[in-house]
Amino acid sequence: MTPVASARGPIDPRLVRRSRAVRAYLVVSIVLATLVAGLVVAQAWLIASVVSDGFEGSGVTEAVTTALVALAAVVAGRALLGWLHTVVSARAAVQVKQQLRSEVVAQLLGGSPGSTASGSGTASVSSAVSSSSAVVTLLGPGLDKLDPYFAKYLPQLVLALTVPAVVVVSVFVADPLSGVTIAVTLPLVVVFMVLVGYVTRDRTERRWRALVRLSHHFSDVLDGLVVLKVFGRSRNQTKGIAEVGERNRRETMGALRLAFLSSFVLELVASISVALVAVSIGLRLVEGHMTLMTGLFVLVLAPDAYLPLRQVGAHFHDSAEGRAVADDVYAILDAPAGRASRFPAGRASGFPAGRASGASRDHPTLAGATITLEEVSVSYPGRTTPALAATSLTLAPGQVTALTGPSGCGKSTLVDVLMGFVAPTTGRVVVRTADGTTYDLADLDLTAWRAELAWVPQVPGVLAGTVAGNVRLGAPDASDRDVLAALRDAGAPDLHPWRDVHEGGANLSAGERRRLAVARALLRVRRGGAAVMLLDEPTAGLDPTSEQQVRRALRDARVTVLVVAHRRALVADADAVVPLPAPLVVVS
CATH class of the missing domain: 3.40.50.300 (P-loop containing nucleotide triphosphate hydrolases)
Incomplete structure (x- = not known):
């Protein structure tokens, strides 16, 4: 699956506009990704240096030992940066979910049917919304689906924007032919991501809707269980729940199949692209037109140009449900103050779309009105x-x-x-x-x-x-x-x-x-x-x-x-x- 297939682009602009945590997270991610890109190039150069000096030189010399120590430090640095990226992503996800939950609750508390405070606008909650299994699912396991979006998808997306660019420039400086080959084949990965994404985008959203329908149906059955029991109709609901659950299972398995197929397609395209670079390097090494140091440097570095893009495609299915959940959240938050708009999961909340709260500063007293x-x-x-x-x-x-x-x-x-x-x-x-x-x-x-x-x-x-x-x-x-x-x-x-x-x-x-x-x-x-x-x-x-x-x-x-x-x-x-x-x- 692919972020390019989304009509809003790879990053939901609503999250960036409304959340300071997301903005800070993106800045930190760009800095970390830039450092990672530098370490990727340094690691490839050190590996090539150790191997070429070890085989072409005098064995394990002081220079080779120094390069090995530096290589270990670079590997440790990449691991440390990966850990920092994971920590930052997890904290950003927690802060964003907390903010969205608070905003949704505040929006629904603006006054609505089913209030628990008779006539109190500040303490009323919509029975059509707050007791709805859709909102329960949304604020509970729904928002938890943003975790993969921040923990897996966004980190790889930032890496995909920085690492390939640094790798292509580094390879081009070392070997222009290989640099051109990578620069030409990289867009193929993006093209296939788009093609696969258009197929899989709707399937993942349908999977989320199927989960919401299942929660709707189960909640409705529980609400009416006493009546169903009295009239002897409770056993008949077993079949209905089983049918809705089976539909959810089919949608889930279909989404997983397409996710695996998308990973296979991206791996295949990346492997063929790296093979083109490897064949060119091998032929020139045999003919003596390239040094072992340069060949190893390019060959070790080439897969890292495709890896971030492959990971973005592989992890996008983890984030797609989170983006569908975000649509439902912002359908509520973007409604006028104090009321929720039509809930996209298929159940209308009953709130009108007009008359924003606070439209008039001069409010009359109702005493004697x-x-x-x-x-x-x-x-x-x-x-x-x-x-x-x-x-x-x-x-x-x-x-x-x-x-x-x-x-x-x-x-x-x-x-x-x-x-x-x-x-x-x-x-x-x-x-x-x-x-x-x-x-x-x-x-x-x-x-x-x-x-x-x-x-x-x-x-x-x-x-x-x-x-x-x-x-x-x-x-x-x-x-x-x-x-x-x-x-x-x-x-x-x-x-x-x-x-x-x-x-x-x-x-x-x-x-x-x-x-x-x-x-x-x-x-x-x-x-x-x-x-x-x-x-x-x-x-x-x-x-x-x-x-x-x-x-x-x-x-x-x-x-x-x-x-x-x-x-x-x-x-x-x-x-x-x-x-x-x-x-x-x-x-x-």
Whole structure:
């Protein structure tokens, strides 16, 4: 495989632009490679000197002994430089991976669906992305595939840029004919690298995509294992996992076959090229037109002109998956601040591509503000019906508005629009402050916007830690008394604040997770400065007593509340009810 086949060139410019570690690494690599090139020439000259003096001279003389000591020092120097190059490469890989992981996490923490902090823009994480097996694979074993890129490919690439040039010049000075031969045949290695690379480039990327699909499928099966078990369908998934795994195996073996073939092709071309030089030297040595010293020097040095290029081709398959991973990473990092773009692995994150965070320095306060949706609709590519039909509604300050309608009519999508997770396909969201100033949500800083929202998603997120720690995500400075009051008003007096919470809330029931999320939202209103509450089915799965407590807490919050509701009692408490129509079903 070959770097020349890449549309971006052998070195990904995005890594160079965004990482100081890569820039420093390239500078150090060039210095080390230059020193190695000098030692390669010195080693060839010393070997030729020792052999020619030993056979043509008086045997092991003082000069030969000195040359042998110098040769040992040169070999030790090359080994030391190789070790230094390996150390520098490993450290650069660690620093780059750490930086990319931090940047991806920071990008995803900019606010997204599935937040673990109800309404907290700075602590929210996308359920569509962060819980996606694609991102788990990307940030875990995916980024680890950059190790071969730095440890094997880039060092050889730098050597390929310096060593052949120094070798060709040295050979040309010693023997112009051999220098011309090497200079003419070297491009053949590059040509074959390009030809092989065009064939193998897509295969390696397909192998990475196959691995991502396998992780997707396995994660989806695990997520739905309980449902599959209940309905007796779990055994049928074995075949599906086996088929996806077999596809991954075929892609892996195909990539390995092509990698071995590419190495064979490059070795063959390099061997023929060196043979041409060797035949020319042998004929001239026999005819007496060349000294043994010059012949040995050129013959020993000639393979080193091709070796770095062969190694680049041989190691490029080690780096190709790392480059495919880098594409996925930068697809997230190059999205506007606070949101991830479409994830290339085939699963869309659901983030809009527009409205960069920080588009407006003047951010309104939502206390006393009126929020209006004007003919807002949302459509996704590939769907024949909109996720949310054109809808208009007004959220009056201090009032509770209930959003009703059958499943699939777009209630949760409307909440996502208000949270800034989804950009409207048509229409707009208008904010009119208490002093009469009007703003468009598309022009606001989404981080500041979400800082004034308290959010309870349909599937509340929970972090490993304690109950109190999860409640405080909405207001980190809240006291223990505030936490206890929020839990009590959310109908969760039985949830002890210091109770341990396992990862993902595995040791909490669905009702306990929902009441914890409601308590988090209430605390955010009381101590976190939120002026608007957005709740998606906050009483689903709760007993009548807990439901009544939550309803009372929402009425007493005295902020603007939008609640997605199916239960009659929750709808009856609302000041305004907005029904959404059933989605249209298009029969083709």
